[in-house]
Amino acid sequence: MVxxxxxxxxxGLEVHVELQTKTKIFCGCTTEFGGEQNTHVCPVCxxxxxTLPVLNREVVNYAIKAGLALxxxxxxxxxxxxxNYFYPDLTKDYQTSQFDLPxxxxxxxxxxxxxxxxxxxxxxxxxxxxxxxxVHSGETITTxxxxxxxxxxxxxxxxxxxxxxxxxSIPEVLAYLEQLxxxxxxxxxxxxxxxxxxxxxxxxxxxxxxxxxxxGIRTETKNLNSFSSVRRCLEYEVxxxxxxxxxxxxxxxxxxxxxxxxxxxLTLRSKEEAHDYxxxxxxxxxxxxxxxxxxxxxxxxxxxxPVARRARLQGLGLSAYDAGVITSGKAMAxxxxxxxxxxxxxxxxxxxVMGDVTRLLNSNQCSVADSPISAKQLxxxxxxxxxxxxxxxxxxxxxxxMYSTGKDAKIIVKEKGLAQISDEGALLGIIDSIIAANPQSxxxxxAGKDRAIGFxxxxxxxxxxxxxxxxxxxxxxxxxxx
Amino acid sequence: xxxxxxxxxxxxxxxxHRDVSSTELTKAxxxxxxxxxxxxxxxxxxxxxxxLAQAAEFDRKIAQxxxxxxxxxxxxxxxxxxxxxxxxxxxxxxxxxNFIPPYNATVTDRLRAAGTILLGKLxxxxxxxxxxxxxxxxxxxxxxxxxxxxxxGSSGGxxxxxxxxxxxxxxxxxxxxxxxxxxxxxxxxxxxxxYGAVSRFGLVAYASSLDQIGPLTKTVRDNALVMxxxxxxxxxxxxxxxxxKPDYTKFLVNDIKGLKIGIPRxxxxxxxxxxxxxxxxxxxxxxxxxxAEVEECSLPHTEYAIPSYYLIATxxxxxxxxxxxxxxxxxxxxxxxxxxxxxTTRAKGFGPEVKRRIMLGTYALSSGYYDAYYLKxxxxxxxxKQDFDKAFEKYDVLLSPTAPTPAFxxxxxxxxxxxxxxxxxxxxxxxxxxxPAISIPAGFVNGLPxxxxxxxxxxxxxxxxxxxxxxxxxTNYHTLKPNLGEVLARGNR
Ligand SMILES: [Zn+2]
Numbered sequence: 001m002v003x004x005x006x007x008x009x010x011x012g013l014e015v016h017v018e019l020q021t022k023t024k025i026f027c028g029c030t031t032e033f034g035g036e037q038n039t040h041v042c043p044v045c046x047x048x049x050x051t052l053p054v055l056n057r058e059v060v061n062y063a064i065k066a067g068l069a070l071x072x073x074x075x076x077x078x079x080x081x082x083x084n085y086f087y088p089d090l091t092k093d094y095q096t097s098q099f100d101l102p103x104x105x106x107x108x109x110x111x112x113x114x115x116x117x118x119x120x121x122x123x124x125x126x127x128x129x130x131x132x133x134x135v136h137s138g139e140t141i142t143t144x145x146x147x148x149x150x151x152x153x154x155x156x157x158x159x160x161x162x163x164x165x166x167x168x169s170i171p172e173v174l175a176y177l178e179q180l181x182x183x184x185x186x187x188x189x190x191x192x193x194x195x196x197x198x199x200x201x202x203x204x205x206x207x208x209x210x211x212x213x214x215x216g217i218r219t220e221t222k223n224l225n226s227f228s229s230v231r232r233c234l235e236y237e238v239x240x241x242x243x244x245x246x247x248x249x250x251x252x253x254x255x256x257x258x259x260x261x262x263x264x265x266l267t268l269r270s271k272e273e274a275h276d277y278x279x280x281x282x283x284x285x286x287x288x289x290x291x292x293x294x295x296x297x298x299x300x301x302x303x304x305x306p307v308a309r310r311a312r313l314q315g316l317g318l319s320a321y322d323a324g325v326i327t328s329g330k331a332m333a334x335x336x337x338x339x340x341x342x343x344x345x346x347x348x349x350x351x352x353v354m355g356d357v358t359r360l361l362n363s364n365q366c367s368v369a370d371s372p373i374s375a376k377q378l379x380x381x382x383x384x385x386x387x388x389x390x391x392x393x394x395x396x397x398x399x400x401x402m403y404s405t406g407k408d409a410k411i412i413v414k415e416k417g418l419a420q421i422s423d424e425g426a427l428l429g430i431i432d433s434i435i436a437a438n439p440q441s442x443x444x445x446x447a448g449k450d451r452a453i454g455f456x457x458x459x460x461x462x463x464x465x466x467x468x469x470x471x472x473x474x475x476x477x478x479x480x481x482x
Numbered sequence: 483x484x485x486x487x488x489x490x491x492x493x494x495x496x497x498x499h500r501d502v503s504s505t506e507l508t509k510a511x512x513x514x515x516x517x518x519x520x521x522x523x524x525x526x527x528x529x530x531x532x533x534l535a536q537a538a539e540f541d542r543k544i545a546q547x548x549x550x551x552x553x554x555x556x557x558x559x560x561x562x563x564x565x566x567x568x569x570x571x572x573x574x575x576x577x578x579x580n581f582i583p584p585y586n587a588t589v590t591d592r593l594r595a596a597g598t599i600l601l602g603k604l605x606x607x608x609x610x611x612x613x614x615x616x617x618x619x620x621x622x623x624x625x626x627x628x629x630x631x632x633x634x635g636s637s638g639g640x641x642x643x644x645x646x647x648x649x650x651x652x653x654x655x656x657x658x659x660x661x662x663x664x665x666x667x668x669x670x671x672x673x674x675x676x677y678g679a680v681s682r683f684g685l686v687a688y689a690s691s692l693d694q695i696g697p698l699t700k701t702v703r704d705n706a707l708v709m710x711x712x713x714x715x716x717x718x719x720x721x722x723x724x725x726x727k728p729d730y731t732k733f734l735v736n737d738i739k740g741l742k743i744g745i746p747r748x749x750x751x752x753x754x755x756x757x758x759x760x761x762x763x764x765x766x767x768x769x770x771x772x773x774a775e776v777e778e779c780s781l782p783h784t785e786y787a788i789p790s791y792y793l794i795a796t797x798x799x800x801x802x803x804x805x806x807x808x809x810x811x812x813x814x815x816x817x818x819x820x821x822x823x824x825x826t827t828r829a830k831g832f833g834p835e836v837k838r839r840i841m842l843g844t845y846a847l848s849s850g851y852y853d854a855y856y857l858k859x860x861x862x863x864x865x866x867k868q869d870f871d872k873a874f875e876k877y878d879v880l881l882s883p884t885a886p887t888p889a890f891x892x893x894x895x896x897x898x899x900x901x902x903x904x905x906x907x908x909x910x911x912x913x914x915x916x917x918p919a920i921s922i923p924a925g926f927v928n929g930l931p932x933x934x935x936x937x938x939x940x941x942x943x944x945x946x947x948x949x950x951x952x953x954x955x956x957t958n959y960h961t962l963k964p965n966l967g968e969v970l971a972r973g974n975r
Contacts, residue, residue, distance in 0.1 A: 043583070043584060043585050046810065048585075048810075048811070049578065049581065049686040050565045050682075050684040050686045050687065051684070052682065052683050052718060052719050052720065052721075054717065054720055084800075084804060086804065086824055088820060091805065093804035093807055094804055147820070149809070276848055276849045278800075278801070279847075280798075280801070280847055280852075283691040284687075284721065286721065
């Protein structure tokens, strides 16, 4: 990066992640994505006069689970607060959130960039409700002839995870985000579907001269919704701030917005124009008291997290790279582990999962979770190779057949007669006829041209449509020719 | 004696013995409303057809021998800030003039389940902000004892309709005295229950941590009967308390021997009308004669109650009333853009007192002022609570005038908001502490009723009922009625 020799980047992130509970945070409405506009609503999430919120216990369970997975302290006593501001996507013109006493306190996670490990601190994580969605006739609310609002998302539970300003490069930021999303997926706290807006990012970034110990003036860019937007936004913002500093000016502390189309950030509001949210304790909800028993109950439900899982797979002989690929998504890792319970050669299994299985899924745009070949079926296929029933090459075509029909490998092999010919008597007849038909090659072999045997084996395989047991063919052919 | 003048428990007897049907009773109340309300203006909405249909349904049930409960077939009315499914709930505000909730408040549901007949919705200060009902956007409710005087507020309609026999009982809401003060001004019984005893679900919020619904009735027994029906835990309200709800009528014994009553001297300070003080003194003597042990005591932080109340209540109100922005329901003003629409809607939809309190509350919560105002007010609130806790170590109940004066004249205080706020001095500490308090008729000053307030420990409504009942059994104030001859004559013309 152009700034590398002059400035150091300092970055912290706020990640808003949708918790995948079945119902909203303060009412019984579904959190399902989509649906006709304003159909997943009730008087409570519409904030109609006189209605009151009732906290969904499952939201608290998920927040505790995420907190534990992110090594956070879980607060024994936390409370909700109202964040007051006027905007038509809010049904009450305040958002119920947590201000000074969030459910999750200090924590963090380890990232690895270019083989170097680094701890990124998490300041806090708190629960809050999502707002509705504005649908404008034009580009923005101010340029539109009319706007409508869909409150289906109003009251969907969110967890806002705030990091320390611990990241010093874009790769570190991306590594942090990948780790974070992976952990949230693994704990099944969120499905992290970025295309549905279930994860959103606010990026705080500043520059300082290399070697400086105090932070520079930062900007906050709000509402990014993909890793690539975060990366592009940081590239832009870092370059922009570097230009400002190079010109001897000060960066203005402000909130900025990201223009995805143009790939630039723009001023949203200055520090002076910053909202005064007039936070105060939510009087409609009692403070939240979480005892140790509750926390420990949730801790028991925590799955093996990505870091531990990678270490286990490496212990089974997988390379760091392979272990990383297999554990990059929970579905893939679960698929692998299920197959591993039927088939013990982890290395071979990894090659198949990362190779042919992934290729088939990708070319059919199918997710691992929806794979028509179950993990058990894959294990059975590999078992057939090991037993010598089919060759590795035949296995690849059997796999394709399994994908399109969903049938077990054994059945396909039987139906199509693909089992290897390992009957010496049958093979000897074929070998004899091939020797008879290729005297030149026989002569070449006997003259010491080892390559000639390859040709002969090929001819035999061809004659048996690839079903001859190649090891046995080799052995018998050599006996015949010696 | 006309049937509408009877108490709930008397009406129950008539219904049980088939001396009167619910339909006849409902018709009698509707007739009374039609003749009295042109002058008194207690009602904002009269549900004549719906009420008669409910009464007819009830009469069928009783004919089939079904159990009617203690409130079955009794005509009543609700303050217009309690949600009624399919029936306009306006909070006496232009903002909600056209608001018809698609749901019932929990109290509405519970009273319906008890078989009561809903006669209509009652006038109030806009969004329950006020002490005289003068802040209603729709009607000028008059005190039946003197038409020149206010009925008190904010539950003015609720008190007047009971006093003038336009309903057998009503519900009001009390954030800083809004049940007790109008009950005192109109000579009826008004209970502000413990915070969390009655569900707030469906009560349009003014100040969430202070609001509480309670009954206004002709007698103490009626009050206990209505409490039996409306109190108790509600899953829809996270601040409602899961407590063992007693049968409140069990406390109605004519005996207070040995009960200890404290008289907080701070409640007799400047601004207390000397005739009111004298009247209450006579009431105290009655209680002493009946065997109560009475002693002066102190609630030292009382003088800070008004300022802290008006900071906390307005802060919560500024947030609670933010949702009235013209986007989803209620009044909407036309404007060029969305911000303009917000501003114009709120400028035109709210009355001056509501705007005043929203501005006060917004200021109290603003960055840089929060600690000095809102936070400090919360600390004072804790001190006030501690004052009560300490007093209740020694006394069963505390006693004071409900209001410093009898009902005042229209316009007398509305020009000076601060004077109006100060008249809440005897009632707001109770809301800040979250404890129950009842106002009962305790005499007259210049032909206007005055109220005696009894304050109790949290969830000690029973003790309040016991003392109130004993006082009532040994006095006749509750039997005296305003002379409505001219009002009714005008209405019937
Ligand atoms: Zn809902």
